[in-house]
Amino acid sequence: xxxxxxxxxxxxxxxxxxxxxxxxxxxxxxxxxxxxxxxxxxxxxxxxxxxxxxxxxxxxxxxxxxxxxxxxxxxxxxxxxxxxxxxxxxxxxxxxxxxxxxxxxxxxxxxx
Amino acid sequence: xxxxxxxxxxxxxxxxxxxxxxxxxxxxxxxxxxxxxxxxxxxxxxxxxxxxxxxxxxxxxxxxxxxxxxxxxxxxxxxxxxxxxxxxxxxxxxxxxxxxxxxxxxxxxxxxxx
Numbered sequence: 001x002x003x004x005x006x007x008x009x010x011x012x013x014x015x016x017x018x019x020x021x022x023x024x025x026x027x028x029x030x031x032x033x034x035x036x037x038x039x040x041x042x043x044x045x046x047x048x049x050x051x052x053x054x055x056x057x058x059x060x061x062x063x064x065x066x067x068x069x070x071x072x073x074x075x076x077x078x079x080x081x082x083x084x085x086x087x088x089x090x091x092x093x094x095x096x097x098x099x100x101x102x103x104x105x106x107x108x109x110x111x112x
Numbered sequence: 113x114x115x116x117x118x119x120x121x122x123x124x125x126x127x128x129x130x131x132x133x134x135x136x137x138x139x140x141x142x143x144x145x146x147x148x149x150x151x152x153x154x155x156x157x158x159x160x161x162x163x164x165x166x167x168x169x170x171x172x173x174x175x176x177x178x179x180x181x182x183x184x185x186x187x188x189x190x191x192x193x194x195x196x197x198x199x200x201x202x203x204x205x206x207x208x209x210x211x212x213x214x215x216x217x218x219x220x221x222x223x224x225x226x
Contacts (some may be wrong), residue, residue, distance in 0.1 A: 042118075044218035099204055103154040
């Protein structure tokens with residue numbers, strides 16, 4: 001079974017709709033991250049959380065919000081989706097004091 | 113702007129040949145990590161370099177961290193079709209007392225010609 005799971009895997013939505021992407025992990029890691037991947041731009045950090053009560057903005061947080069419901073769950077919301085939020089979204093986790101990040105399979109989001 | 117840059121963006125390699133991809137940061141990094149993303153997949157951790165001038169090898173892959181800790185390289189010898197994918201470097205910026213926040217480069221997409 002995958003250690004980091006994301007739902008949905010694919011989603012097509014219309015401009016202005018609210019959408020939530022969910023991430024769950026069984027690795028027991030405190031740190032969780034949401035990234036966005038666009039061609040040629042690598043992965044850009046949207047939000048990150050070092051524990052349930054700690055939420056931090058990344059480099060491209062505008063238009064997004066997050067919720068850390070439990071150690072194992074970290075959700076990303078688009079309050080009012082717009083076409084330039086069309087991208088591949090990855091959730092990742094890491095253990096305290098270790099650099100390696102473990103990525104989920106990704107959610108491909110298309111906003112029409 | 114993007115703090116970590118990778119070149120080249122694309123690399124077409126003949127099977128059996130060697131190639132190198134480079135990663136450059138505008139600021140000094142605490143450490144550098146490399147990830148590989150197969151087509152349609154997710155990034156998978158390859159290695160982490162921490163010390164100035166550090167060199168690590170994984171079979172046909174050689175990773176190097178620059179003396180000034182502002183650049184890194186990945187060299188692959190005798191390229192195989194299994195090397196196809198996008199290679200990302202990511203610099204770690206230490207945050208708070210511990211933990212990390214990675215800044216990714218744009219990636220080098222490697223295509224192998226059989």
